[in-house]
Amino acid sequence: MTATVIGTAPAGTDRPAHRDGNVLRWLGAYTSSMIGDNVYYLALSWAAVQAGTPSQAGLVMAVSAVPRALLMLGGGVVADRFGPRKVVIASDAVRCAAVLAVAALLFAAGPGLWLLALLAVVFGTVDAVFMPAVGALPARVTGHGQLARVQGMRGLAIRFANVVGAPLGGLAVALGGPAAAFGLAGMLIAVSVPLLISVRMRELPADDKAAERTAWRDLRDGLGYIRRHRVLAPLIAAIALGDFGFVGPLNVGLTLLADQRGWGAAGMGWVVAGFGTGAGAAALLLTVRGHLPHAGRVAGVAILGGSVAIGALAYAPSVAGAVGVALLVGLLAGLSGALCGALLQTHADPAYLGRVTAVAGLASLGLAPLSMPVAAAAIGWWGTGPVFVASAAVCGLGGVLALCVRDLRRAELPR
Known part of the structure; x- marks a missing residue:
């Protein structure tokens, strides 16, 4: 399914993004798709637990990460070659069809692990193309000053989808089983397609030599472009270090910490809620302000401050203290993450944005999750405190890098 680009620039480029109908249509499509993703993951985990052992269920949940990590760089090439909107529309259509097909099969028969694993592989494969395209879209639907x-x-x-998606998925499972939840996920993803078709995009200059180049050449050109760029190269390195130090403690480590301290699932839930609240506050701040001066310097300081808070989390004396620290972690991590994302969008040539997003996404979504089993094993050997501090040091290196590289430290967002 394709859509025609209307005009040379999206309508409302000079308007604040929160008042721009073009941006709001994109945001509605993105939100609906993300809620559908949350419902899908809950349905997949529930169906996998019903169909097999806990270890088999864990395997089904993890199998989608393999094609995502292996194919994401190629997905960036696809997004740049064919345009991010066309790629996102096609990806959502495939994801919708796959989830609805599985829902129909589950209505007719009980869930089988092979079917769920196949769906996870399809989802992971499509995600490898979908994620770079999603990252490349904002710079094409609004002006740089609004990024x-x-x-x-x-x-x-994202915060709204996380809050709404899981309860919706749980309600669907309770009322109609995994099949109903998969059906709901498919319909939510389907809503994004007509909204995306209505989104107008800024048109890039025609590339007459694109047909003569191979995909491998495009990939090498993109990697070379990043390597030579004085802002993007250190920025992606800082993002990768921050994620490597952040993902382990805030996923596996937090669960083990709550278990060791006797906080229980309820206590851990409050800590996670504190993190989500802080991240939501940072997102709201940027939405309202629309611009922060000294973006590179602020991002570096926020990464450093967040790393200190991550280390302190292991030494929180109570659930209330941990919630307060998690609130600070979420606020600083949300602020640095949004600023780093905006800097990527504004400093990358739009023709390379899919490949730039793919490289950043590979570090964050493909490689950083590998730190989770390492963090769990290390906590078993040395305890939560030393591992949280070591992880905080890795995360802090990202902030040090952002502040030490002059071009990144001085990077600004356009007004």
């Missing part, structure tokens, strides 16, 4: 606000709006959409 910080758009990143804030995107952060709010």
Whole structure:
């Protein structure tokens, strides 16, 4: 399914993003798709637990990460070659069809692990193309001066999807089983397609030599472009270090910490809620302000401050103290993440944005999750305190890098 680009620039480029109908249509499509993703993951985990052992269920949940990590760089090439909107529309259509097909099969028969694993592989494969395209879209639907606000709006959409998606999925499972939840996920993803078709995009200059180049050449050109760029190269390195130090403690480590301290599932839930509240506040700040001066310097300081808070989390004396620290972690991590995303959007040539997003996404979504089993094993050997501090040091290196590289430290967002 394709859509015609209307005009040479999106309508409302000079408007604040939160008042621009073009941006709001994109945001509605993104939000609906993200809620559908949350419902899908809950339905997949529930169906996998019903169909097999806990270890088999864990395997089904993890199998989608393999094609995502292996194919994401190629997905960036696809997004740049064919345009991010066409790629997102096609990806959502495929994801919708796959989830609805599985829902129909589950209505007719009981869930089988092979079917769920196949769905996870399809989802992971499509995600490898979908994620770079999603990252490349904002710079094509609004002006550069609004990209910080758009990143804030995107952060709010993610928090809203996380809050709404899981209860919706749980309600669907309770009323109609995994099949109903998969059906709901498919319909939510389907809503994004007509909204995306109505979104107008800024048109890039025609590339007459695109047909003569191979995909491999495009990939090498993109990697070379990033390597030579004085802002993007250190920025992606800082993002990768921050994620490597952040993902382990805030996922596996937090669960083990809550278990060791006797906080229980309820206590851990409050800590996670504190993190989500802080991240939501950071997203709201950027949405309202629309611009923060000294973006590179503020991002570096926020990464450093967030790393200190991560280390302190292991030494919180009570659930209330941990919630307060998690609130600070969420606020600083949300702020640095949104600023880094906006800097990526504004400093990358739009023709390379899919590949730039793919490289950043590979570090964050493909490689950083590998730190989770390492963090769990290390906590078993040395305890939560030393591992949280070591992880905080890795995360802090990202902030040090952002502040030490002059071009990144001085990077600004356009007004």
